[in-house]
Amino acid sequence: MVKSKYLLINKHTSRRSHVKSIILKSMHIIAIALLILIIRVIYMLDAHHFYRTPNDISSTDYFVFTSECRIPYVDPFSSEALDRFEDFSHSDCGNDVALIQQFYDHETRQYKLHMNMSAIEEVTRANAMNINDMRCCYRRIKRAGENGFSLSPCHQFQQDFVVPRNIDYLLTECYSNKTKVVVEKNAFTFIQYRNLTGSYNATRISKSGIKRPSVLLLGIDSLSRINLRRVMPKTFMHLQRNHWFELQGFNKVGENTFPNLIALLTSYNATIGKEKCQFDTYGAFNQRICNIIWKNFRDYGYRTAYAEDKYRYSTFNYAAYGFVEQPTDYYLRPFTICIENNLHIKKIRDIVSCIGHKYYAEYILDYALQLSFTYSEEPIFGLFWVNTIGHDYFDTPSVFDLKMLEYLERMQAEKILERSIVFFLGDHGMRWGPLLRLKSGFLEERLPMMFISLPQWYRNEHPDFVKALQVNRNRLTSPFDIYATLKNILEVTNPQKEFHYLNDTTQGISVFREIPENRTCHQAGISDHWCACLSYKVVSINDTQVQKVAHLLIDEMNKYIVSKNIETKCAVLTLSAIQKAFRKTDVNGYKMNNVITYRLWYLVHPGLHSFEATVLFNTIANQIKINIEDINRLDSYKQTAYCVDEKQAKEYCICRE
Template identity: 55%
Template sequence: MTNVKYVLLSKHDTSENDFEHQSQSVFEKILAFVTQKQFARILTFCAVISTLPLLHTRFYYDKTKHFYETTIQVEVEENNITTTESVLNVTNHNDISKYEYFIHTSQCRIPYVEPFGESVLKIFNPHKYKYTNCTKDEAFITSIYQLNARKYVLHMNMDAIERAVKPLNAIATDVRCCYRQIVRAGSGGSADLKYNLLNCVIFHQDFLVPKHIDYLITECYLGSNDKKPLQKDAFSFIQATKKTNSSESASESKVSGIRKPSVLLIGIDAVSRINLRRTMPQTFKYLQRNQWVELLGYNKIGDNTFPNLMALLTSYNLTMAEQKCLPKTVGGLNDPICNFIWNNFKQFGYKTAYAEDTSSMSTFNYKKKGFKRPPTDYYLRPLTLAIEKVLKVTKKAGLSYCVGRKHYGEYIYDYALQFVNAYPEEPLFGLFWTNSFSHNAFDIEATMDVKVLEYLEKLKTDGVLERSIVIFLADHGIRWGPLLKLKSGFLEERLPMFFLSLPPWYQKQHPDFVKILQINQKRLTTPYDIYATMKHILEVAQPEKVFSILNGTTRGISIFREIPENRTCNDAGIPEHWCTCVPYEIVPTSDAVVKHVTLLVLMEINQYLVNKNISDKCAELKLKTIVSVQMKMIKVPNESTYRISFEVNPEKARFQATVAFNIPTNTIKTDVEDISRLDSYAKTSNCIDLKEEKKYCVCKK
């Protein structure tokens, strides 16, 4: 490949010599005039005034010259010539708003989106959203961890209890408290669905929690009244002496002596990198100030949470995940062939944990069988099942937002902090995921900005960032709602946030990783690459141990190895419909070919309903209107690729499809399950209980 660079000046630019010559000639004429006339002082003053515009113009030119420079890079390779344009070279890479693109490579240009554009502010007022506590009362019970003894104590806050019962003409000693142990109770197909809440056992001040208890609910009553508790609360425990499945527990390799970093994944469902800046500005500023690395080209590879997390945790795409893991079969997700990377971490001596809120829609349970056996050493699901039933629930956007005295997400974050603080000297792997304040609406997460920031700061003050590689990420952006109606909606859905924090000692130990990471920040990346990165971390920490790959291949490239500059979506494993790299041009919605192609897409969807044997319950979809159309600018002979957003009847359901139209054969190529549903379908598809199929089903009335 031959690269030739040219620098062209805007037609408004003028050379410095022209300015100097112009300024000089004006001064000479004025001085000659002054020597021949009276009122020299007045005329001299006028001359100075007349030259000010020229002086200002020259000064402005010097200051802004680089803004008018346009660099045209011409790439010549095997008779193919392409041009790429870069408007401004920016040295301050922390201020991404100065870029036209999130990333700009020879094969991938992802446009930068202004988070607070005029169209966004019509649907989002940042001053409207405030953090509020879930309760106004004081906590009666506090859980205290004694690190040296590795034990938990339930402490009764007698002053708070005294204040609470004083209006009832009672004193703190009139209050009795008990706990109910939560136990995972199901088996077979219900193993991940059932729990037992044991009888309430009275406890007293500074009660030592027995080692066999992983979670419990406390209830405090006044006197002999056992029907209406004064307060309920829920607690989880990381019992450090609990027998785990990890093969060895060493903070460093016994052979090489290399220190092992903990690896923690903290995920928030449906948050794009654009929306993080918009709805959680304090969290974003914290990440920037503390040098968290952001992957600017991180692109989702599938529609919803399951395919994106499976790619990250197993390296499988959706098809392979369904074939190998059999998520709708009891025990399928526990089968070693499912290749979850937390099993590899166990083999390398790590303690493991997994916690996710909103039990009905958890990644591995929504329309799936879940785990027959706990997948990790520490598993929070029994607690989430219990608190949703036993404690008071307040909802926002249809999801449990406050559960008991805390925001639902806080149970997940508290569990994460318990996990890392219970094992300060041992390597850990943990996945901590929240859905409750982000999945159903793009703006609710704004109410949790200060709380998420609080937990991230706690990771720093507790020293967790000193010993752990921490990844703060999402699976995708919001998948429906008003945000997707904007011009930036296509990118909002496909570009999840991704931030990475490396411990200082790890950076010193691997300076090459740091340099490569700076390069890969601006390269196209996917969840497959994060699986490869975690594999890389283990192999580097314990090179004498073999990392077993059960599927025979690993998709993705570690972000600690340079990702090719010319990487395409196809190279990265990103299907066409989810690819944000390639530019499209607008096509009129009235175009006859476009209407024909849209009708062909509808035929495919309706046939899909027939093939899935649900057409008796789901209505036939009929085109109402074509909302917008774009055509791929990179042409293939005899083929045009369209991105079409359209609305159908009944129920004005909205879809977006990426479809390749073969002109000679008059046929289309598209994967129905990659077609996006842009509006919420929870209420219109409840006649069937199939996850993927629900997107395309509008129930008959």
């Protein structure tokens, strides 16, 4: 008889072993859970420590506490917020080494392409290729209108190829000369040095001997000052330790990127912009009346650049015409269109994260570094805007925390911060998703981050600016103030020349001047709906006036849909439920007069989509007053508004199909 290699055991032994096994498995699960918790706590701990110190909040636990504005402290590390947080810091764009590398010669001001021979040897070995058959070539990328690009034929190049000065960006291909199989595609940008040309004013100022700081705006879409601490703690700690000035009361003025950046770049609000600039017409953004401030910097002798990722949804192109003529000296859009259509893409969730060997955001920030290196002895102005890491989900910026830290540290090491005023900013917080369902969601959405770094020499020359920034840290500010600050920077470079506003109703005050203590949202150019100065009291959702206001809101939304001639495509909206209701008081808690301001969160049919509105209700006439385009949708319209093209109308359209 063949003996079994397994020993026979009795029922009691089996039962005991089974119980022991369950206990061990449970302990194993608990240990893993504890390990994850410890890692999570360590990841957040230092940032949390910074956040609860006098260096970060006022002693009264308010971001702003003035006679006209109270913005309360929000803990970014509350348990309800962390329960919704998923850490993406482990993600990367792959470990493979690029076959082609780029170098910049500061002395000759020229770029070179270097073949990484060890990487090429490894690739050829892995693909059973002969290294002697490997060839690399480049295709020049050129702008072909605002929404296109052209590629030249592929030109072979040799080791340490010097890039011609007329090439701003190119695509490389490395392939087997025998099989013609392409083993790698890559893409590179070049800020090529060019002599200054322009107006008389620019030439005169460049010879005046006045020391002029460079100005860089580094922006991350949808990142609030609260969420920065939560999802990018390493970046936040760097800003704190290196004494960047933070505007804790920086309040957005419009729903999405466009109205907030337009206010910052032009001094226009959406209404004035439409009247003067006619944003919805072809070529509008190139007009001088559009007042985009990079034109003024160009007049003052600055080299200018603009770069933004996610080209289909970029600020001036989403449901708009963009620029007929290239808007700045250096413009990245042709390159971003090319790489999105030619390089390998990796996504996190459903958004583009990596293109080729790098995070998409790296191309934008590398462009900023290149501009700073090429013009290290001349002033520059640049807007560098990143959409891909934070637009759709509040927690995905964590993937870029370490990289962002590396860029800031490199700017410090390369002495870029010694010659530049740098604004590190957001346009708004998350506009939909789980954060908005928190008690603090109202503030998360309305308070984008705003940090400012000044060179030491600039601080020494302008101690009054430093003092004002310290005061303004806890004052109410808005994007209009950043436009006024940019204007202020230019005025300092040429005190004899007056900088004229093209906007007679601008609301901005330079943050280099003390913001009045009694400033209101209205004075800052912020409408009631977007104002973060909390002076509301909870009202029952069953209140008669609340119910009346909610139904009037639905009527106005349906009228808006009809006014846009999209009622055949979009469903008629009906009220499903009121989720929350608030009535405005003054800062001391007193009720207002017969015209009452209500703020409502409500759901509509079809689809149970969520909206937020701030509305004036006349209790005598039983009528409401509201700008419909200020009604805020709290969930994404991506899947429900595909049947209409107009950007603003998408907010309120639920497609019938």
